[in-house]
Amino acid sequence: MSGKNSKSLRSYRWFGPDDLRSFGHRSRAASMGCTQLDYAGKPVIAIINTWSEANPCHIHLRERAHDVKRGVLQAGGFPMEIPAISLGETFQKPTTMMYRNLLAMETEELLRSYPIDGCVLLGGCDKNTPALLMGAISMNLPAIFVPAGPMLRGNWHGQVLGSGSDVMKYWSERRAGNIDLQAWQEIEDGIARSPGTCMTMGTASTMTSVAEVLGFSLPGASSIPAVDSNHPKMANLSGRRIVEMVWEDLKPRDILSAASFDNAITAVLALAGSTNAVIHMLALAGRAGIKLALDRFDQLSATTPVLAHIRPSGKYLMEDFYYAGGLSALLKVLAPQLDLSARTVTGKTLGENISSAEIYNQDVIRTLDNPVYGSAGLAILRGNLAPNGAVIKSAAAEPRLLKHSGPAIVFDSYNEMNARIDDPALNVNADSVLVLRNAGPKGAPGMPEWGQLPIPKKLLAAGVRDMVRISDSRMSGTSYGTCVLHVTPESFVGGPLALLKEGDMVDLDVPARQLNMRVRDEELARRRADWQPKEGSYPRGYGKLFMQHIKQADQGCDFDFLEGTAPIPEPEIH
Numbered sequence: 001m002s003g004k005n006s007k008s009l010r011s012y013r014w015f016g017p018d019d020l021r022s023f024g025h026r027s028r029a030a031s032m033g034c035t036q037l038d039y040a041g042k043p044v045i046a047i048i049n050t051w052s053e054a055n056p057c058h059i060h061l062r063e064r065a066h067d068v069k070r071g072v073l074q075a076g077g078f079p080m081e082i083p084a085i086s087l088g089e090t091f092q093k094p095t096t097m098m099y100r101n102l103l104a105m106e107t108e109e110l111l112r113s114y115p116i117d118g119c120v121l122l123g124g125c126d127k128n129t130p131a132l133l134m135g136a137i138s139m140n141l142p143a144i145f146v147p148a149g150p151m152l153r154g155n156w157h158g159q160v161l162g163s164g165s166d167v168m169k170y171w172s173e174r175r176a177g178n179i180d181l182q183a184w185q186e187i188e189d190g191i192a193r194s195p196g197t198c199m200t201m202g203t204a205s206t207m208t209s210v211a212e213v214l215g216f217s218l219p220g221a222s223s224i225p226a227v228d229s230n231h232p233k234m235a236n237l238s239g240r241r242i243v244e245m246v247w248e249d250l251k252p253r254d255i256l257s258a259a260s261f262d263n264a265i266t267a268v269l270a271l272a273g274s275t276n277a278v279i280h281m282l283a284l285a286g287r288a289g290i291k292l293a294l295d296r297f298d299q300l301s302a303t304t305p306v307l308a309h310i311r312p313s314g315k316y317l318m319e320d321f322y323y324a325g326g327l328s329a330l331l332k333v334l335a336p337q338l339d340l341s342a343r344t345v346t347g348k349t350l351g352e353n354i355s356s357a358e359i360y361n362q363d364v365i366r367t368l369d370n371p372v373y374g375s376a377g378l379a380i381l382r383g384n385l386a387p388n389g390a391v392i393k394s395a396a397a398e399p400r401l402l403k404h405s406g407p408a409i410v411f412d413s414y415n416e417m418n419a420r421i422d423d424p425a426l427n428v429n430a431d432s433v434l435v436l437r438n439a440g441p442k443g444a445p446g447m448p449e450w451g452q453l454p455i456p457k458k459l460l461a462a463g464v465r466d467m468v469r470i471s472d473s474r475m476s477g478t479s480y481g482t483c484v485l486h487v488t489p490e491s492f493v494g495g496p497l498a499l500l501k502e503g504d505m506v507d508l509d510v511p512a513r514q515l516n517m518r519v520r521d522e523e524l525a526r527r528r529a530d531w532q533p534k535e536g537s538y539p540r541g542y543g544k545l546f547m548q549h550i551k552q553a554d555q556g557c558d559f560d561f562l563e564g565t566a567p568i569p570e571p572e573i574h
Helices: 020-031 061-074 096-113 128-139 165-175 181-190 203-214 230-248 258-270 276-288 295-301 318-323 326-337 350-354 414-420 457-461 521-530 541-549
Strands: 044-049 078-083 118-123 143-147 154-156 159-161 379-383 386-392 403-411 433-436 468-471 483-488 505-509 514-517
Touching (some): 044 061, 044 096, 044 230, 061 118, 061 230, 096 128, 096 541, 118 230, 128 203, 143 203, 143 230, 154 181, 165 181, 165 457, 203 258, 203 326, 258 326, 295 379, 326 350, 403 414
Parallel strands (some): 118 143, 379 514, 403 433, 433 468, 468 483
Antiparallel strands (some): 154 159, 379 386, 403 505
């Protein structure tokens, strides 16, 4: 222990003093059936729960909150469940990315404004994980993360289905006329068979893996399927551990470092994880006051092999990954490339946490001498189309397209793309480069997952299944294809993508890390002089706040006033 005693607990300011205000706090606790024996002198643990019926991925978190509470009580703490906004990837529009910073703000302020000594964060669906962690890092109270866990494998006619990846694959076949309505409906009924997040290595499993490698979760927590009995056990153990962390005064910024972020980036690369992790990790580092440059992802990519054979870049799904040894086993293989001295919520180092891990299926989790790919499938591109950077998941692309030139087909909006993409008169062929602009943080707004532009129906019918696609939007971590994403600066604020014209030749060279348009500088200058900015679409409310303060993708898309570690005064107890 750190030498903390009950009077040094943050919650003591609310419940401990013999004064009028504490009388009010204790009497209202009594109205809920609590006595002073329940909480006096004990750490008050907030369970920040993103359960919601609007978020199928989290529908089991009401039960997991009870598992956490049991652990908190067993360890001598007092649990206090507090609901927070749930970012439901499936249902929330225009995109959950629009509200990531809102959940981060809510988490921080819930922890600051209530009598909380430590917290357990319950989430897992894509943006919930970084948002909860961002808020907890900013508040900097002891915190542990309980991931929602992936759902079971999908099934259709004996074929294993994976979230997102197979949706897009079979939708292409449906548009090409190769799958009828009955088969499509059978796939719809068979692809999501349980609570939990996408069971591919999409953004959800990528970010819960990031949370674990950064040290926020118990070892192996991120890999456990949502409905496996080990999942409630993990939740219970997390509840126990957070009470110990309060007495030890072990806080997020005590475990985060430049080395721990390098570890997390390396793990994402070895997992062939979602490109969304780039944005979220930049934001997390910014909250911790750690300098993390976009190019660091590219530097580590050059020396990191892909070891996880998981869709969309591999064959298997998260359930297979867990039973093959899970994230702990993969980290054990990666150990030579990790800083094993990094601290974690267990009170031990990362190296100690993974010391006993084993691989049980070496096709699912590969060894360094038998990787899925020799180098990681993520690259940072620059050039006159993306001077501040763009991202491509090259492991999920057709290798022949990684060095490609073709004429641009430019769509100014998502609606225009939908209206034109299947027009038989569209002057497009397999060499064309499909471009969507005004889809970034401000342009969409919210930077939706529109980056996997659909292939025109007439090309699908001809057998084309991948093309070069470029946008300032994001792409689902479950998606695949030769998609260049996060082009910065975005077109809405006048980035070079705004100056591209239909028919301009575009050169993609992933090995050289280049993305360029063949337009002379003087012509670009003329186009820039003619370019007119668009007005934002939000006259008031959160949308207006978002448009005024959102940063670009290469800076993590956080609000400019939320970054950093400057202290905020504790609330006065009046």
